[in-house]
Amino acid sequence: MVANVQIIGLRKTFGPTVAVDDFSLTVAEGEFVALLGPSGCGKTTVMRMIAGITDPDQGQITLSGQRIDALMPERRHVGLVFQSYALFPHMSVARNVAFGLKMRRQTAGQIAVKVAETLALVDMSSYADRLPRELSGGQQQRVALARAIAIEPRLLLLDEPLSNLDAKLREQLRDDLKALQRRLGITTIHVTHDQSEAMALADRVVVMNAGAIVEVGTPRDLYQTPKTRFTAQFLGHTNIIPARVQFGRMITPWGELLGAAPLGAGAVQLSVRPEDLGLAACDQGAGHVTEVTFLGAEVEHRIAIAGLMLRSRSSGRDAPVHPVGTKVVLSFPADLHHLSQEPAL
Amino acid sequence: MKGRWLSIGLYSALALTLLAPMVVAALWSLVDPKGGWFAPDIVPRAISLHHWQAIGLDRSLLNSIGLSVVISLAVTALSGLLALPTAYALAKIPFRAKRAIEMFILAPLIVPGLIVGIGIGYLFFRVGLAYSVPGVILAQTIGTLPFMIRILSATLEAIPADLIFAARSLGATPFKVGLHIVAPLAWPGFIAGGMLTFVSSFEEFEKTFIVGAPQVETLTVKLWAVLGGKVMIFPNAAVVTFIVLVPTVLIFFLAERAMRNDGALAAGMGKL
Numbered sequence: 263m264v265a266n267v268q269i270i271g272l273r274k275t276f277g278p279t280v281a282v283d284d285f286s287l288t289v290a291e292g293e294f295v296a297l298l299g300p301s302g303c304g305k306t307t308v309m310r311m312i313a314g315i316t317d318p319d320q321g322q323i324t325l326s327g328q329r330i331d332a333l334m335p336e337r338r339h340v341g342l343v344f345q346s347y348a349l350f351p352h353m354s355v356a357r358n359v360a361f362g363l364k365m366r367r368q369t370a371g372q373i374a375v376k377v378a379e380t381l382a383l384v385d386m387s388s389y390a391d392r393l394p395r396e397l398s399g400g401q402q403q404r405v406a407l408a409r410a411i412a413i414e415p416r417l418l419l420l421d422e423p424l425s426n427l428d429a430k431l432r433e434q435l436r437d438d439l440k441a442l443q444r445r446l447g448i449t450t451i452h453v454t455h456d457q458s459e460a461m462a463l464a465d466r467v468v469v470m471n472a473g474a475i476v477e478v479g480t481p482r483d484l485y486q487t488p489k490t491r492f493t494a495q496f497l498g499h500t501n502i503i504p505a506r507v508q509f510g511r512m513i514t515p516w517g518e519l520l521g522a523a524p525l526g527a528g529a530v531q532l533s534v535r536p537e538d539l540g541l542a543a544c545d546q547g548a549g550h551v552t553e554v555t556f557l558g559a560e561v562e563h564r565i566a567i568a569g570l571m572l573r574s575r576s577s578g579r580d581a582p583v584h585p586v587g588t589k590v591v592l593s594f595p596a597d598l599h600h601l602s603q604e605p606a607l
Numbered sequence: 608m609k610g611r612w613l614s615i616g617l618y619s620a621l622a623l624t625l626l627a628p629m630v631v632a633a634l635w636s637l638v639d640p641k642g643g644w645f646a647p648d649i650v651p652r653a654i655s656l657h658h659w660q661a662i663g664l665d666r667s668l669l670n671s672i673g674l675s676v677v678i679s680l681a682v683t684a685l686s687g688l689l690a691l692p693t694a695y696a697l698a699k700i701p702f703r704a705k706r707a708i709e710m711f712i713l714a715p716l717i718v719p720g721l722i723v724g725i726g727i728g729y730l731f732f733r734v735g736l737a738y739s740v741p742g743v744i745l746a747q748t749i750g751t752l753p754f755m756i757r758i759l760s761a762t763l764e765a766i767p768a769d770l771i772f773a774a775r776s777l778g779a780t781p782f783k784v785g786l787h788i789v790a791p792l793a794w795p796g797f798i799a800g801g802m803l804t805f806v807s808s809f810e811e812f813e814k815t816f817i818v819g820a821p822q823v824e825t826l827t828v829k830l831w832a833v834l835g836g837k838v839m840i841f842p843n844a845a846v847v848t849f850i851v852l853v854p855t856v857l858i859f860f861l862a863e864r865a866m867r868n869d870g871a872l873a874a875g876m877g878k879l
């Protein structure tokens with residue numbers, strides 16, 4: 263029932279705009295993959311091509327070995343949740359959820375059972391007779407999800423399903439969505455421009471930029487060992503430090519990093535997360551604090567050093583606070599990371 | 608709140624454009640022929656149903672009413688049938704020449720009916736459609752079609768494309784999408800367009816007269832006959848005027864009710 267997905271060389275242009283180019287991706291059965299990228303990078307276009315709403319210019323889409331890219335959307339058996347929810351405004355919640363089952367010619371009895379079951383799954387049983395306009399955004403979102411999963415799709419596509427909700431609700435629905443997906447085991451592709459949402463939900467994240475895939479990996483790998491500057495900066499904040507490797511020593515703009523394991527060769531770009539960058543007051547320090555920001559859970563220091571502007575974050579009640587102007591030395595993690603796919607500066 | 612102001616607006620328009628002429632027409636239709644109605648008097652000296660009775664006895668008037676209703680129904684149905692595919696194309700298919708085509712379709716709206724009528728009249732005479740009911744139906748449809756296309760395409764444009772895609776991905780064929788999604792969401796526009804078409808057909812004169820008269824005698828043609836004979840029979844004309852105005856008043860009333868009660872239908876009416 264649940265399918266694996268194989269996409270090869272997908273391309274779509276709108277006039278002069280190349281919306282998606284050379285997009286290839288494999289998704290395992292039951293896997294949860296997030297497409298992450300800035301607005302306008304082609305995420306929706308990919309989803310629409312998989313669902314059959316937009317025809318690709320080139321490429322293949324295969325579900326469990328069956329080519330679907332030439333099938334009409336109604337033949338693909340793919341569940342789709344739109345950013346706008348796209349609930350049918352003239353139908354009650356129950357009729358919205360029943361729609362796909364009715365199109366599949368199930369009996370009234372079967373439909374009633376399935377609708378009740380699905381509404382219970384998304385915790386909307388008591389709203390079955392409401393019209394969509396009588397629901398809040400979060401409730402509409404749940405109904406849209408119920409409508410898509412009621413048909414037991416081979417693949418579930420979610421296009422920014424949480425982006426119209428406020429922050430608190432978004433977090434809660436995110437957790438519910440994850441639990442539901444694990445429970446049903448539906449292969450899912452989830453589109454978002456929110457990196458924390460992508461990392462919280464997905465088994466694997468596909469980072470996109472300007473119509474193309476930049477990097478694919480688990481949330482942990484992409485966050486800790488990104489290969490590109492784009493990924494490093496799109497997933498949270500990072501400090502990019504140009505450096506040189508000479509005779510097994512790491513040379514930064516302000517001097518040698520003592521004790522650093524040699525990595526790469528010649529010019530490299532180091533990527534150090536603000537929470538990994540340590541800070542200590544020292545009169546001989548090469549850097550000085552230019553700004554201190556209290557963020558609640560964390561304190562952020564900005565440090566000017568050898569013409570670079572770096573950030574350091576520390577958390578907890580006892581996190582030290584250094585006033586602006588304090589001379590500081592920086593400490594780096596033992597396993598330094600550099601952006602291996604980034605051309606040297 | 609919004610509903611109330613709409614109602615007030617509609618009723619004011621109704622009073623100005625319909626009620627005033629209707630009161631005058633009503634008074635004229637009730638003038639007692641023995642008393643008459645002359646200059647300084649604000650109301651006639653004596654009231655009688657004489658003219659209503661006279662007209663009621665006139666078989667040809669009943670025939671005209673029947674003919675007008677049949678023609679207007681046919682024009683409404685034909686306009687709907689012809690407008691739907693055009694409106695659909697205008698609303699959904701993005702082609703470059705769209706604006707030009709829109710202009711072309713809507714052109715008859717700004718050309719006076721008489722000019723269109725003369726053109727059509729000549730053409731229909733040549734092809735043998737003159738003086739026939741089908742000829743009149745066709746001539747009127749040419750006039751009402753632009754309205755119908757405007758209203759229907761505005762209605763269809765208002766349906767979000769995502770609804771249609773959602774239905775398709777849930778397993779609905781294009782036909783099922785039309786049946787279960789587009790039709791239920793578009794019917795207020797269809798009703799609004801239908802009512803407007805019916806009224807404008809019922810009241811149409813120029814094209815009907817040029818193409819159909821004297822053989823095809825609709826109510827408006829009849830009204831002309833009553834008004835334009837050797838002597839002008841004002842009270843008789845008033846009675847016919849009254850009957851011509853009935854559907855308009857009815858539809859004004861329905862539209863007002865719709866705005867007050869049904870959001871969907873009000874939206875449809877908004878497209879008038």
Ligand SMILES: Nc1ncnc2c1ncn2[C@@H]1O[C@H](COP(=O)(O)OP(=O)(O)O)[C@@H](O)[C@H]1O
Pocket residue numbers: 276279280281299300301302303304305306307308
């Ligand atoms: N129907 C369309 N016509 C023209 N350009 C389009 C259309 N759909 C998308 N685009 C363009 O393709 C690019 C990718 O759009 P989209 O897939 O919606 O991005 P995302 O979902 O990542 O924000 C954008 O530059 C957008 O303007």
Ligand SMILES: [Mg+2]
Pocket residue numbers: 302305306307422
């Ligand atoms: Mg999008």
